[in-house]
Amino acid sequence: MANTGxxxxxxxxxxxxFDGGIDDIAGTKQEDRSYTQNSSYTASVADWRLVxxxxxxxxxxxxxxxxxxxPDVSIIxxxxxxxxxxxxxxxxxxICVEVCPTNPKSLLMFSEQADEETEIxxxxxxxxxxx
Amino acid sequence: MAFDKMELNDIEVWDGNYAxxxxxxxxxxxxxxxxxxxxxxxxVEGYAKFKSDNFVEGEFVMVESEHAAMxxxxxxxxxxxxxxxxxxxxxxxxxxETLYQASGMRLPIVLNLVNRALAAPLNVNGDHSDMYxxxxxxxxxxxxxxxxxxxxxxxxxxxxxxxxxxxxxxxVNQDGFMTSHTAQGVHTMDDDTAFGFxxxxxxxxxMLDFEHPVxxxxxTEEDWHFEHKARQHxxxxxxxxxxxxxxxAEFEKLTGRKYNHVESYDMDDADVAVVCMGTSVETxxxxxxxxxxxxxxxxxxxxxxxxxxxxxxxxEALKDVKAVAALDRSAPGGAAGMLFNEIAxxxxxxxxxxxxSGYIYGxxxxxxxxxxxxxxxxxxxANADAGKLLTQQQQFIGVRGPKLAYL
Numbered sequence: 001m002a003n004t005g006x007x008x009x010x011x012x013x014x015x016x017x018f019d020g021g022i023d024d025i026a027g028t029k030q031e032d033r034s035y036t037q038n039s040s041y042t043a044s045v046a047d048w049r050l051v052x053x054x055x056x057x058x059x060x061x062x063x064x065x066x067x068x069x070x071p072d073v074s075i076i077x078x079x080x081x082x083x084x085x086x087x088x089x090x091x092x093x094x095i096c097v098e099v100c101p102t103n104p105k106s107l108l109m110f111s112e113q114a115d116e117e118t119e120i121x122x123x124x125x126x127x128x129x130x131x
Numbered sequence: 132m133a134f135d136k137m138e139l140n141d142i143e144v145w146d147g148n149y150a151x152x153x154x155x156x157x158x159x160x161x162x163x164x165x166x167x168x169x170x171x172x173x174x175v176e177g178y179a180k181f182k183s184d185n186f187v188e189g190e191f192v193m194v195e196s197e198h199a200a201m202x203x204x205x206x207x208x209x210x211x212x213x214x215x216x217x218x219x220x221x222x223x224x225x226x227x228e229t230l231y232q233a234s235g236m237r238l239p240i241v242l243n244l245v246n247r248a249l250a251a252p253l254n255v256n257g258d259h260s261d262m263y264x265x266x267x268x269x270x271x272x273x274x275x276x277x278x279x280x281x282x283x284x285x286x287x288x289x290x291x292x293x294x295x296x297x298x299x300x301x302x303v304n305q306d307g308f309m310t311s312h313t314a315q316g317v318h319t320m321d322d323d324t325a326f327g328f329x330x331x332x333x334x335x336x337x338m339l340d341f342e343h344p345v346x347x348x349x350x351t352e353e354d355w356h357f358e359h360k361a362r363q364h365x366x367x368x369x370x371x372x373x374x375x376x377x378x379x380a381e382f383e384k385l386t387g388r389k390y391n392h393v394e395s396y397d398m399d400d401a402d403v404a405v406v407c408m409g410t411s412v413e414t415x416x417x418x419x420x421x422x423x424x425x426x427x428x429x430x431x432x433x434x435x436x437x438x439x440x441x442x443x444x445x446x447e448a449l450k451d452v453k454a455v456a457a458l459d460r461s462a463p464g465g466a467a468g469m470l471f472n473e474i475a476x477x478x479x480x481x482x483x484x485x486x487x488s489g490y491i492y493g494x495x496x497x498x499x500x501x502x503x504x505x506x507x508x509x510x511x512x513a514n515a516d517a518g519k520l521l522t523q524q525q526q527f528i529g530v531r532g533p534k535l536a537y538l
Contacts, residue, residue, distance in 0.1 A: 006358035006365065011298055012237035013359060014336055014345045021342040038346075 029078070040089070049092035051109045054119050055084050060106035066096035082106075103127055134188045137181075139319040147281040147310035150317050151217065151243045151303070152177025154285035156187050157325035158241075161212030161332065164192040164203025166222060169255045170307040171245035174217035189213075197222035201229035201242075208238035208300075209347040211337025213289065215240065219307060220247035223261045227268070233300045234269030235363065236348055239292035240300040241285060242270070246409065247307040248495040256496020257307030259408060259460040262437065263469050269363055271301040271371060272437035276412045279317045281305040283388055286320075289329040290378040296370050298335060299363070304437070306409040308496065320386065328385055367439045375436060392441035394433035395448050397423065401430030403511035404449065406470055407458035408434050411492075411499050415458075418504035429508050434470070446477040453515035454486040456507055458528075460493045467525055467538065486514045489538075492528035503528050 010016075015038035022033070035041040060082050067075040067082070074090040076083040085096070085107075097107045104124045137156070145153065151174045155163065165175035181187045190207075194200050197218050208214045218226060223244060233240050246262050248254040262272065273288055275281040281303065288301035305311055320328070336345050351359060375392065383389045396416045398404060405415050412433035422429035432448050434441070449455055459468025466472070471489030478485065490507065493499045507528065514520055524538040 004358075006361040009358070009362075010336070011362065011366070012336060012347070013235050013349050013351070014237075014347045015349050017344040017346060022344065023342065025341075025344070 030073075044088040046088055046090055046092075049090060050112055051092045051094070052087065052112050052114070053085050053090065053092070053094070053096050053107045054110050054114070054116050055082070056106050056108070056120050056123050057082070058106075058123075059102045059104055061102055063101060065099040065101060066107060069095050069099045071095065135185050136322045137186055139321060141319060142316045143319050144314050145278050145282070145317045146173075146312050146314045147275065147278040147305040148173035148245065148312065149177055149314075150278040150282035151285055151305070152181070153319070154282050154325070155215050155241075155243075156181045157320065157322055158213065158215070158286065158289050158329045159187065159326055160189050160215045160241075162190045162192065162204070162207035162214045163216055164194055164200050164207060164214070165216045166194055166197045166200045166218070168197065168219050168222035170247060170257070170311045171217040171219040171222070171243060173311070174243050174245070178215075197225040198229055201226040201233065201240075204240045204242075205229060205233050205236065205238055205348075208233070208240050209236065209338050211332075211334035211339050213293070213332040214238075215243070215285075215289075217243035217245065219245045220249055220255075220261045223265060224249060227265060230265055230268040230270060230300075232348065235359065237298040237363070238300060239289075239298055241288045241292060242300065242302045243281075243285070244302045244304050245307050245311045246304055252495075254495040255307070257309050257311075257409070258494050258496065259304075260462065260494075262302075262304050262408075263459075263461040265302070266438060266469065269299065269367070270438065271299055271367070271375075273301065273303050274408045274433075274435055274437055275303060275305040275310060276408075276410055276433060277310055278305075278313070278315045279388075280390075281310060282317050282319075283382065283386070283390070286325060286328050287375070287378045287382055287390070290381075291371065291374045293329075293332065294374050295333065295335050297366065297374050299367060299371060304409070309410040318386070318388070324385065328382065371439050372436075372441070390435055391444075392436040393444040393448050394435050396431040396433070398430035398432060398448060398452075400428055401451075402428040402453045402515050403455070403508055404430040404432055404452045405456045405458055405504070405507060405511075406432040406434065406445075406449075406474060407460075408437070408470075409460065411458060411460070414499055414501060415504055418501050418508065421501075422505070422508045427508055427512050440473050440477075442473070442477045445474055446481050446483075449474070449478065449485060450481065450483050452483075452485050454488070454511040456511055457487065457489045458499075459489060459491055461491075462494055463491060463525075471525070486511075486518075486520050487524070488514065488520060488522060489525045490528050491525065494530075497529050499529065 292301040419429035457471040523536040527535040
C-alpha cells in the first residue's frame with residue numbers, strides 16, 4: 001500500500017473501510033469486522049490527548065450514556081455492560097464524564113500521566129449536596 | 132414519484148440560461164444545490180420552477196452561499212446522485228475551494244458557469260475572468276458560444292463527467308448576458324431522446340451503498356497527495372479527450388450537431404486567424420467572411436474544450452497560418468493572456484514560423500465590435516506581409532486612453 005504507484009489505487013480521495021461487502025454492520029462486533037488497514041481501527045489516533053478518562057467500575061450502573069455520547073466510539077461495551085475505554089481512539093474530550101449520571105461519577109478526567117490505580121484508590125465519595 | 136414530461140417545439144426561442152435549465156430538467160438531475168447570482172440565476176430558478184411544476188423529481192437545495200452550494204453538490208455526488216448547479220463570477224470565487232475538492236474527490240458534477248467579470252470594480256457583465264480563475268482546478272471546461280451550444284454541451288458534460296473511467300466534474304461556460312440573456316432559436320431534443328443520451332445515472336463508490344462503506348474526502352500528506360494529483364492529471368490528459376470525442380460523435384449521430392475540441396472556421400487556406408472563445412467567435416466569423424471579400428484570407432479558431440486544453444489540435448489548426456491573434460477576455464494580471472500562453476506553448480516545438488500576438492479585450496462586458504476585428508485582421512495581415520511582428524506582443528482592444536502595448 002505505502003509504495004504503490006499513482007495508477008494502482010481507486011480513483012477519488014476515498015478509502016474503503018472493509019474488505020469486500022458487509023451485511024450486518026450493526027450486529028457485528030468491532031473485533032469481528034473485516035477492517036482494511038485504511039480504517040483507523042487498528043491505529044492509535046490518540047497521541048494528542050492531554051487528559052484522559054479513568055473508569056471506576058464500582059459505581060457504574062451500565063446505563064450506556066457514555067457509550068451513546070462518545071463521539072469517537074471509544075467506550076467499549078459488550079452486552080450492555082461497560083468494559084472500559086479504548087485508549088487508542090479516545091481524544092480526551094470528557095463528554096463521557098459529563099453525561100455520567102452516578103454519584104460519584106464512574107468516569108473522571110485526569111492528566112494523561114496519572115496512574116489509574118492510584119486515582120481509583122482515592123476516588124471522591126458521594127456528593128451529598130451543599131454543606 | 133411521477134413527474135410530467137414537457138412537450139417542446141423542434142425549435143424553441145430560448146436564452147442561454149433557459150436552455151441550460153431545460154437541459155438540467157431533461158437530464159433528470161437528482162440534486163441541484165445552488166445560490167443565485169447574476170447572470171446565472173435564471174438557470175437554477177428555472178430548474179426550481181420545473182420542480183415546483185412537477186417536471187422534475189429531483190431535490191432543489193437552497194443554501195446560504197456558493198461555498199455551501201458546491202459543498203452540497205459534493206455531498207450529493209458522493210452520496211450517488213446526478214448533480215448540477217450554476218454560478219457566475221464572485222459566486223465561483225467563493226466556490227473556488229470546493230471546486231478543488233470536487234475534482235480531487237473525482238465527483239461528476241456539472242457546473243453551468245455564466246461568465247462574468249470579477250470585482251473590483253463590481254461588474255455584472257460578461258468576461259472570462261471567472262473561467263480563467265479556475266482553469267487549474269482540475270475541472271473539465273466546455274465553452275458555449277450561443278444558447279444552442281449551452282443546451283447541447285450540458286448533455287455532453289453529463290455524459291463525459293459521469294463516465295466511470297472519467298469521474299471528473301465539468302463546467303459549461305457561456306457568456307454572461309450575451310449568451311445567457313439573448314434569446315435565439317434552439318433546436319431541442321424531446322425528453323426521452325435527451326434523457327436517453329445521458330442515460331440512467333450509474334453511481335460509483337457512493338456513500339449510500341451501505342454494504343460497501345467508503346470514506347470520501349480523505350487526507351493525504353507528502354506520502355500520497357502527489358500520486359492522487361498525478362492520477363487526476365493523467366486521466367484528464369489520457370482518458371478525457373477520447374471520452375469527449377465519443378460523446379461528440381454520439382451527439383452528432385443523434386442531433387446532426389457536430390462539436391470539436393477546437394472549432395475551425397474558414398481555416399483551410401487562412402493566412403491570418405484569431406483564436407477566441409464565447410460569443411466573440413460568432414462576431415469574428417462574421418468579420419472573417421467580410422475580410423475574405425476584401426481579399427484577406429481570414430479565419431477563426433474557437434476553443435470548445437478549454438480543459439483539457441487541446442494542445443495538439445490547436446497546433447494542427449494553426450500550423451499553416453502566417454499571423455495569429457490570441458484574444459483573451461480576462462485581465463492577465465502581469466502576464467501574457469492565457470490563450471496567448473497556451474497557443475505559444477502548443478506551437479513552440481513545431482516547425483511553424485507563425486507570428487503570434489495577444490490582445491486583451493472586452494473586460495466587464497465591453498463590446499468587441501466588428502470594427503475592432505476589422506482593424507485586428509488588418510494588423511495581422513500587415514504582420515504576415517512584413518514577415519515579422521509590427522506591434523508589441525500584447526495589446527489592448529477597445530479601452531479608452533493612451534494605447535496600451537507590452538512585451
